[in-house]
Amino acid sequence: MDLNSLYTSFNYIAPEITIAVALIMIVIFDLIFDKNKKIIPYIAYLGIFSALFFVAANFNLTGTNYKVSSLNESMGMISTDTFGSFFKILILVSSALIIFFSKTSEEIKKTFERAGEYYALIFGMILGMMFMVTASDLILIYLSVELLSLSSYVLAGFTKLRDRNAEASLKYLIYGAVASGLMLFGISLVYGMVGSTNLAALNNYLQLPLANVLTFTAAAVLIFAGIGYKISAAPFHFWTPDVYEGAPISITAYLSVASKAAGFALLIRLIRIGFVRFIDGDGNWHISGIFDWQSFIIIISILTMTLGNFSALWQNNLKRMLAYSSIAHAGYILLGVAVLSNHGLMAVMVYFFIYMIMNIGAFFVVMLIADKTGSEDIDDYNGMGYRTPLLGVALTVFLISLTGLPPTGGFIAKLYLFIALVDANLIFVAVIALLNSVVSLYYYVRVLKHMYLTRSDKDDLLFEISLSNKFFVTGLAALILLLGIYFTPLLDLVKNVSFFTL
Amino acid sequence: MNVYDIIFYLFAAITLASGFLVVTVKNIVHSAFYLLFTLFGIAGIYVLLGADFIAIVQLLVYVGGILILLLFGVMLTNKITDVDIKTGTLHIVPAVIGVGIFWGAITSILTSTHWKSLPAENIEPTTAQIGTLLITDYVLVFELLGILLLIALIGAATIARRDKE
Numbered sequence: 001m002d003l004n005s006l007y008t009s010f011n012y013i014a015p016e017i018t019i020a021v022a023l024i025m026i027v028i029f030d031l032i033f034d035k036n037k038k039i040i041p042y043i044a045y046l047g048i049f050s051a052l053f054f055v056a057a058n059f060n061l062t063g064t065n066y067k068v069s070s071l072n073e074s075m076g077m078i079s080t081d082t083f084g085s086f087f088k089i090l091i092l093v094s095s096a097l098i099i100f101f102s103k104t105s106e107e108i109k110k111t112f113e114r115a116g117e118y119y120a121l122i123f124g125m126i127l128g129m130m131f132m133v134t135a136s137d138l139i140l141i142y143l144s145v146e147l148l149s150l151s152s153y154v155l156a157g158f159t160k161l162r163d164r165n166a167e168a169s170l171k172y173l174i175y176g177a178v179a180s181g182l183m184l185f186g187i188s189l190v191y192g193m194v195g196s197t198n199l200a201a202l203n204n205y206l207q208l209p210l211a212n213v214l215t216f217t218a219a220a221v222l223i224f225a226g227i228g229y230k231i232s233a234a235p236f237h238f239w240t241p242d243v244y245e246g247a248p249i250s251i252t253a254y255l256s257v258a259s260k261a262a263g264f265a266l267l268i269r270l271i272r273i274g275f276v277r278f279i280d281g282d283g284n285w286h287i288s289g290i291f292d293w294q295s296f297i298i299i300i301s302i303l304t305m306t307l308g309n310f311s312a313l314w315q316n317n318l319k320r321m322l323a324y325s326s327i328a329h330a331g332y333i334l335l336g337v338a339v340l341s342n343h344g345l346m347a348v349m350v351y352f353f354i355y356m357i358m359n360i361g362a363f364f365v366v367m368l369i370a371d372k373t374g375s376e377d378i379d380d381y382n383g384m385g386y387r388t389p390l391l392g393v394a395l396t397v398f399l400i401s402l403t404g405l406p407p408t409g410g411f412i413a414k415l416y417l418f419i420a421l422v423d424a425n426l427i428f429v430a431v432i433a434l435l436n437s438v439v440s441l442y443y444y445v446r447v448l449k450h451m452y453l454t455r456s457d458k459d460d461l462l463f464e465i466s467l468s469n470k471f472f473v474t475g476l477a478a479l480i481l482l483l484g485i486y487f488t489p490l491l492d493l494v495k496n497v498s499f500f501t502l
Numbered sequence: 503m504n505v506y507d508i509i510f511y512l513f514a515a516i517t518l519a520s521g522f523l524v525v526t527v528k529n530i531v532h533s534a535f536y537l538l539f540t541l542f543g544i545a546g547i548y549v550l551l552g553a554d555f556i557a558i559v560q561l562l563v564y565v566g567g568i569l570i571l572l573l574f575g576v577m578l579t580n581k582i583t584d585v586d587i588k589t590g591t592l593h594i595v596p597a598v599i600g601v602g603i604f605w606g607a608i609t610s611i612l613t614s615t616h617w618k619s620l621p622a623e624n625i626e627p628t629t630a631q632i633g634t635l636l637i638t639d640y641v642l643v644f645e646l647l648g649i650l651l652l653i654a655l656i657g658a659a660t661i662a663r664r665d666k667e
Contacts, residue, residue: 078642124656127649140642147646189611214615218611
């Protein structure tokens with residue numbers, strides 16, 4: 001690669017460069033303003049919004065960059081396309097929400113003298129995720145996954161207020177090390193056969209019937225293990241409940257939304273660039289016969305959603321319950337991937353957009369209540385609907401949306417998913433997903449029962465929330481209701497972004 | 503069987519035998535010392551493959567750095583040197599089945615796959631080529647690695663720091 005193409009490549013990674021610069025700015029400002037850390041969250045906002053600006057400005061930019069000279073002209077380290085831009089926007093928006101979240105959270109306020117490290121690590125996560133959604137080379141994929149993981153291991157145990165924090169961090173680290181080891185082994189198998197780490201080179205290799213089925217199956221399953229760990233798909237989900245319960249709640253929300261989004265984007269790009277032979281006129285992806293991604297993902301997703309939903313039934317800690325619920329949602333979204341068509345892809349993107357809002361909203365309400373009562377236990381939610389009407393109503397909206405009932409955005413998300421499944425003749429799978437939604441209704445509504453029907457002796461203890469938090473919660477809840485009724489703009493957006501650079 | 507083969511089998515034997523001892527001896531310090539031979543054996547195999555740079559890095563980083571850190575960690579941690587690690591065997595039947603399946607899969611993968619290979623050429627030094635690649639084709643990966651190390655440093659400092667009560 002010559003200097004000229006290096007120079008033109010900069011434009012394609014402008015958002016990532018912005019994030020990296022913001023990361024370094026945070027570290028420097030943390031050193032200069034030793035006593036006053038108030039400025040750091042604003043640098044974080046500035047970094048995220050500038051990166052958002054660059055993503056939006058380059059939204060329609062397509063092409064592969066950072067080409068490897070020994071390979072074909074069209075193969076590079078990163079692929080810039082609208083699909084990637086959509087997920088980058090999703091990641092950046094959820095990061096901005098999480099920074100607001102962190103500024104409010106009591107847990108993070110207690111450790112505010114370490115704010116510099118906190119935000120630097122968050123930016124490490126963002127950078128890792130941005131490269132995950134855009135990388136088309138297995139080396140870069142592995143490195144970005146590691147960057148995301150390393151930052152999140154530390155953040156999971158960041159507050160050090162309780163023993164649970166350390167437990168969360170350690171569990172996350174050990175499971176993560178195993179998963180990344182498995183992924184690396186899978187990558188080495190692919191490299192051993194293809195002779196290149198590039199996904200497009202992998203695709204070229206698979207066009208010829210050279211590959212050994214057994215070896216390739218092993219490699220695909222091992223690489224999926226690394227990604228499945230990130231998106232907490234069964235059987236790689238064991239870390240999820242403990243880590244989600246022990247981590248600071250802002251990080252829990254972040255892991256459940258942004259880090260999953262990046263994992264899914266990576267999985268979709270891996271299949272789309274690495275394994276798809278051709279796309280027919282109806283937008284169905286025809287996969288190389290070497291590995292049956294569809295059956296594999298369907299089995300994993302049914303396992304994931306069933307395990308997630310049934311384990312959530314008995315949880316009394318709301319953070320833990322939302323952790324299992326996020327496992328179940330990963331199962332639903334995997335079904336959208338399993339359809340392996342442009343329709344399925346659209347369903348996944350709609351689902352993720354709505355899931356981001358409702359999940360962050362639910363965690364935010366749980367955080368506000370936990371800050372006041374010091375507990376996430378479901379019994380402490382007794383009578384909460386009367387003590388704090390606004391939060392009660394907002395949590396109701398979020399939970400109904402997570403269940404997937406109208407008139408909320410969650411209904412639209414599930415609807416499009418099921419339409420995509422039925423279109424692809426996966427009716428049996430759609431029925432299982434539907435039954436799973438019915439199961440999930442029980443544990444979501446159980447919280448509502450505690451909030452409104454069970455009285456507690458503290459009923460008259462109203463509690464105050466600040467104006468900005470009121471706006472934030474109301475805004476998210478209103479958005480969920482709005483998306484349940486008027487969702488055309490979202491669909492139009494998603495229709496235009498399912499484009500890949502190969 | 504020429505001299506290279508003999509050297510290869512020598513290094514392979516060192517690696518395997520000391521690797522077996524790492525996981526079976528009961529004293530954690532002995533275990534760490536056996537790890538030294540395992541890592542050294544792997545460095546020898548790298549040399550035989552003509553990967554001179556990786557071999558040196560393996561010696562410098564793993565044998566010279568990580569292992570010394572490990573030993574210091576063991577020695578500085580109170581009383582851990584006297585503790586016998588629990589090396590009892592649990593769930594032997596499922597473990598044997600699992601390992602057997604894994605071994606079978608790995609063996610058949612190794613033998614049945616048509617691996618991509620390059621013709622054996624005269625072995626040349628690779629360091630300069632790696633250096634050139636790192637600042638041309640793989641410059642993005644190289645820069646990202648720098649940020650990864652920065653994050654690792656920040657993270658390690660965060661974990662190690664004791665909070666004021």
